[in-house]
Amino acid sequence: MTSSPASRRSFLTLALATPLTAAALTSCGGSSGPGEAPEGGASMWILTGQPGEGIRTDAVDAFNAANEDAAITLTAFQNDAYKTKIRTAMGADQAPTILPSWGGGGLRDYVRNDKVEDLTDFLEENTELRDSLFPSAFAAATVDDRIYAVPCEAVTPIVFYYNKAVFEQVGAQPPTTWDELLALVPVFNDAGIAPIALGGQSRWTNMMWLEYLYDRIGGAELFQSIYDGEPDAWSQPASIDALTKTQELVRAGGFVTGFASIAADTNADQALLYTGRAAMMLHGAWTYGSMKADGGEFVTGGDLGWMTFPSVEGGVGDPSATVGNPSGYYAVAASATDAEKEAAKKFLAEGLVTDATTQAWIDNGSVPIVLGSDSLFQDSEDAEWLQFVYDLASGASTFQQSWDQALSPTAADKLLENIEKLFNLSITPQQFADDMNTTLES
Structure with a gap:
């Protein structure tokens, strides 16, 4: 059925x-x-x-x-x-x-x-x-x-966070394109700072990177074809491109050493960002509250920065599109x-x-x-953040539901298994795509 x-x-x-x-x-x-x-x-x-x-x-x-x-x-x-x-x-x-x-x-x-x-x-x-x-x-x-x-x-899109203090330390600007992001990897590694915090043990945190890359490269239609069960949808050229770029970032040392053993559930990835041991993090809007609670003056003092996910040269996705949880x-x-x-x-x-x-x-x-809840933002010390999230969600050309929720439980389990292997470099992009194609429902 x-x-x-x-x-x-x-x-x-x-x-x-x-x-x-x-x-x-x-x-x-x-x-x-x-x-x-x-x-x-x-x-x-x-x-x-x-x-x-x-x-x-x-x-x-x-x-x-x-x-x-x-x-x-x-x-x-x-x-x-x-x-x-x-x-x-x-x-x-x-x-x-x-x-x-x-x-x-x-x-x-x-x-x-x-x-x-x-x-x-x-x-x-x-x-x-x-x-x-x-x-x-x-x-x-x-x-x-x-x-x-x-x-x-609450509405919680996935947000690209960064630590303003460590960017200032290395004299860099937040990346607006994928190429700029890759160029920052050696800059932070040479400074002894992990470019990107990632709780890879949890797997769904890794998935956020794929969601945005699929959107930026192939547009909303790419995942729609997967959701609609079109034959070989996972192995479309845009899909392979997104999977390949993900592994390029892993191989370049973009993620913190040992990310596969870090659990997002303990907020360890967030701690890397607010203690300055990592420069960037892609995560849900819900982490703002926990970073504010646990990160001391990192949030209240103005060191936390946020932005939309970088664009990808040659991609057909709308830069205003976002992903996350409904x-x-x-x-x-x-x-x-x-x-x-x-x-x-x-x-x-x-x-x-x-x-x-x-x-x-x-x-x-x-x-x-x-x-109308935005009318209550003006009295909040988090007004700038709240308005950013409100605008990001309400102004998005599309708001892609997180894949492990949009897909059937069986397909979602297979997806998370393959994402773990992809980030651990134990399978190729084509192997990922071939295995995921077996889950498609027409």
């Missing part, structure tokens, strides 16, 4: 995001079982990692204080642990009542297997919630013109009882997106997906 070309396309060109961090399992709040809810209430799983975890927890606490008869019980997981746990729970019909989703291919698989509730009518009944959110945020939650998850939280999403498990679903929907309608959560995301340097 496949979705229509129109519904496939909507995932990629309209999606506007939530922090994803990962590793071991932790817990905040109790739970009686894998997906067991308290009597009269609902169970909910959330992702760890600040500032998002705190905002999510505060939202549930506020809702519970006003709705004791429909209380939400929380369990928190780090990203990778959650991905494993939720697959098992969904397969066994033991999922929590409310579960995080990234939309795209994973949600589509849940829909095909009748694992999540259709929330279209719920959103029609709760127009105040629906109409308060970016319309484009619903695209990655839509399957065959029906909505299966509620958008929430909004955060929460779905409701189809296996939940009627009482649990009622409590869950009450929380989604009243507790998920509030004035308090909107302000909390802004206070932590994130752009909420709430319409």
